[in-house]
Amino acid sequence: MITFGERFEAACGRARFPLSLGLDPRLDEIPGVIRERALEQSSNREDAIRRSIARFHKVAISAVADFVPAVKLQLGFYEQYGIAGMLALRDTIAAARRADLLVIADGKRNDIPVTAAAYARAYLGQTEAFGERLPAFEADALTVNPYLGRDSLVPFAETAREHGRGLFVLAHTSNPSAPELQDAVMGDVPIYTRVARLTAAIGDEYFPGGGFSSVGAIVGCTFPEAATAVRAALPRAPIVVVGYGAQAGTLAGCIACFTDRGEGALVNSSRTLTYGWTEEPVSEEAVAATIRARTKLVGNEVIGALGDPARAR
Amino acid sequence: MITFGERFEAACGRARFPLSLGLDPRLDEIPGVIRERALEQSSNREDAIRRSIARFHKVAISAVADFVPAVKLQLGFYEQYGIAGMLALRDTIAAARRADLLVIADGKRNDIPVTAAAYARAYLGQTEAFGERLPAFEADALTVNPYLGRDSLVPFAETAREHGRGLFVLAHTSNPSAPELQDAVMGDVPIYTRVARLTAAIGDEYFPGGGFSSVGAIVGCTFPEAATAVRAALPRAPIVVVGYGAQAGTLAGCIACFTDRGEGALVNSSRTLTYGWTEEPVSEEAVAATIRARTKLVGNEVIGALGDPARAR
Numbered sequence: 001m002i003t004f005g006e007r008f009e010a011a012c013g014r015a016r017f018p019l020s021l022g023l024d025p026r027l028d029e030i031p032g033v034i035r036e037r038a039l040e041q042s043s044n045r046e047d048a049i050r051r052s053i054a055r056f057h058k059v060a061i062s063a064v065a066d067f068v069p070a071v072k073l074q075l076g077f078y079e080q081y082g083i084a085g086m087l088a089l090r091d092t093i094a095a096a097r098r099a100d101l102l103v104i105a106d107g108k109r110n111d112i113p114v115t116a117a118a119y120a121r122a123y124l125g126q127t128e129a130f131g132e133r134l135p136a137f138e139a140d141a142l143t144v145n146p147y148l149g150r151d152s153l154v155p156f157a158e159t160a161r162e163h164g165r166g167l168f169v170l171a172h173t174s175n176p177s178a179p180e181l182q183d184a185v186m187g188d189v190p191i192y193t194r195v196a197r198l199t200a201a202i203g204d205e206y207f208p209g210g211g212f213s214s215v216g217a218i219v220g221c222t223f224p225e226a227a228t229a230v231r232a233a234l235p236r237a238p239i240v241v242v243g244y245g246a247q248a249g250t251l252a253g254c255i256a257c258f259t260d261r262g263e264g265a266l267v268n269s270s271r272t273l274t275y276g277w278t279e280e281p282v283s284e285e286a287v288a289a290t291i292r293a294r295t296k297l298v299g300n301e302v303i304g305a306l307g308d309p310a311r312a313r
Numbered sequence: 314m315i316t317f318g319e320r321f322e323a324a325c326g327r328a329r330f331p332l333s334l335g336l337d338p339r340l341d342e343i344p345g346v347i348r349e350r351a352l353e354q355s356s357n358r359e360d361a362i363r364r365s366i367a368r369f370h371k372v373a374i375s376a377v378a379d380f381v382p383a384v385k386l387q388l389g390f391y392e393q394y395g396i397a398g399m400l401a402l403r404d405t406i407a408a409a410r411r412a413d414l415l416v417i418a419d420g421k422r423n424d425i426p427v428t429a430a431a432y433a434r435a436y437l438g439q440t441e442a443f444g445e446r447l448p449a450f451e452a453d454a455l456t457v458n459p460y461l462g463r464d465s466l467v468p469f470a471e472t473a474r475e476h477g478r479g480l481f482v483l484a485h486t487s488n489p490s491a492p493e494l495q496d497a498v499m500g501d502v503p504i505y506t507r508v509a510r511l512t513a514a515i516g517d518e519y520f521p522g523g524g525f526s527s528v529g530a531i532v533g534c535t536f537p538e539a540a541t542a543v544r545a546a547l548p549r550a551p552i553v554v555v556g557y558g559a560q561a562g563t564l565a566g567c568i569a570c571f572t573d574r575g576e577g578a579l580v581n582s583s584r585t586l587t588y589g590w591t592e593e594p595v596s597e598e599a600v601a602a603t604i605r606a607r608t609k610l611v612g613n614e615v616i617g618a619l620g621d622p623a624r625a626r
Contacts, residue, residue, distance in 0.1 A: 027442050048443060074428055074431075076429070076432040080431045082435075084395055109421070111421050112486060112487060115389045119389040119393070122389060127395075128341065129361075130352070132361070134395075134493070135395075136393050137392070147459070148490060174459050175426060175462070175464055177465060181463030184497065184504060186494075186498070186499070194497075239589070298393060309524065
């Protein structure tokens with residue numbers, strides 16, 4: 001079976017920009033033209049929520065599917081809309097798969113091993129019920145919190161290996177309080193380095209070989225020094241870079257997450273690409289054109305900096 | 314508005330046993346008598362999954378609602394069944410609320426502040442959509458992972474204060490790998506003590522006053538020394554004790570989570586109460602009777618040890 005690491009490498013190689021499109025639904029930021037159409041087509045409020053989100057994401061995906069290799073779906077923003085949100089999550093995953101994009105479920109899940117295995121089945125595997133095994137929310141990769149240690153990460157690696165999926169372990173997050181625990185020094189290294197080493201060890205154990213592993217990391221570009229250390233500890237890991245744009249991360253922090261050959265990372269951009277509509281777009285085509293133009297702009301920033309690392313600093 | 318801390322204290326005071334009933338759906342462990350009835354009543358597989366879980370939990374809740382003050386729902390086990398599982402989650406929450414039990418959503422969620430706020434709305438608050446504010450999954454409290462630091466916990470405390478809900482921060486988990494990061498010494502104290510102090514500080518800031526705060530902790534009874542330290546740092550916090558029973562936690566570890574007056578903690582029991590049916594029960598009444606008998610047994614162990622702390626060791 002082709003591994004997630006191999007698919008990640010191939011998808012990044014094909015795509016024009018090393019970006020992931022972040023899709024974090026907030027109904028009040030979805031353009032009116034899409035919400036109004038959803039309301040007209042819906043028999044109730046729940047259905048209107050689901051249709052608004054699913055349609056907006058379908059438009060955004062179509063706008064950039066030939067530019068970027070992946071989407072990252074922030075699960076909390078779907079869960080806040082209850083069942084309608086979870087249906088929209090399923091719809092969005094299906095639309096991204098049809099567009100041949102890698103689907104990263106950003107759930108930052110984890111728990112003790114028996115429950116971690118349930119989360120792994122939910123997003124990366126299949127669950128048996130009444131004699132059939134079926135996927136629940138069929139992502140290509142899931143983001144995972146390392147606070148519970150090695151045995152909580154292993155069920156994700158096992159399921160990823162079995163189903164050709166991947167996981168991204170939170171190594172260093174992008175929020176201002178991230179250093180509080182993550183930079184705590186343990187022995188002679190900060191916790192985030194310890195987490196990166198653990199991530200590397202699990203990746204090498206479950207996905208040995210030369211190419212990219214299927215056990216990646218999430219790294220905030222708001223802490224460039226940590227980003228550099230994490231990439232050094234994880235030469236074979238796919239990295240999703242978070243915090244660029246709305247959270248004021250720097251290009252230098254982004255570039256630090258790529259390998260020396262300028263590979264192996266995707267810079268996520270969510271709000272910058274899909275929200276902040278100061279002028280209401282008049283049509284779905286206008287929505288798509290703006291998202292496409294913004295994606296080009298951010299993408300060119302990143303590849304410009306990658307081509308000329310000095311520019312990034 | 315009455316706070317979660319006040320409701321927790323009152324519910325524990327009324328209940329016969331300081332237990333929470335853990336409801337972690339695994340279809341293959343639900344008694345056949347319940348699954349078969351669900352299949353008969355369902356038009357499709359999804360509906361049969363939802364009905365099996367919802368009915369089993371309704372039976373379990375009815376069996377112990379006059380014994381225990383709370384249920385704890387392990388979200389990963391619902392998510393593994395996709396939309397059917399999320400509908401069963403909603404059904405189970407509704408059944409527990411009707412039975413006047415506190416509902417603890419054990420999701421171990423967290424993320425950067427803007428997304429943490431979305432998770433808080435999803436489980437503790439309300440989300441606005443098309444001019445209305447409605448709850449998504451209406452729990453009384455949510456378990457939260459502290460790895461992202463203070464600013465990721467604050468949105469939960471804010472939402473909890475606004476809606477009379479609570480949160481339980483993972484201080485020390487029950488799994489064998491828990492010490493790997495949680496026991497790392499930072500300055501002169503382990504990370505778990507640092508997390509407990511942070512939890513206490515947020516609790517005192519958002520829920521000042523004399524009684525129990527609405528910011529609690531999750532503590533594994535598999536590490537009695539850590540449990541003692543966490544309770545010492547958190548004199549006003551509700552604590553949910555995990556790992557008793559199937560995970561071989563000790564009574565001493567449980568007792569360490571209570572205050573000196575024997576208050577303020579709930580020992581969670583999941584598999585021990587609801588699974589391991591070596592003989593297939595013949596009726597729903599038989600299922601209920603067994604769950605009730607097991608709850609009495611575990612409950613009496615805990616109150617016996619609380620009454621005579623020496624017995625616990």
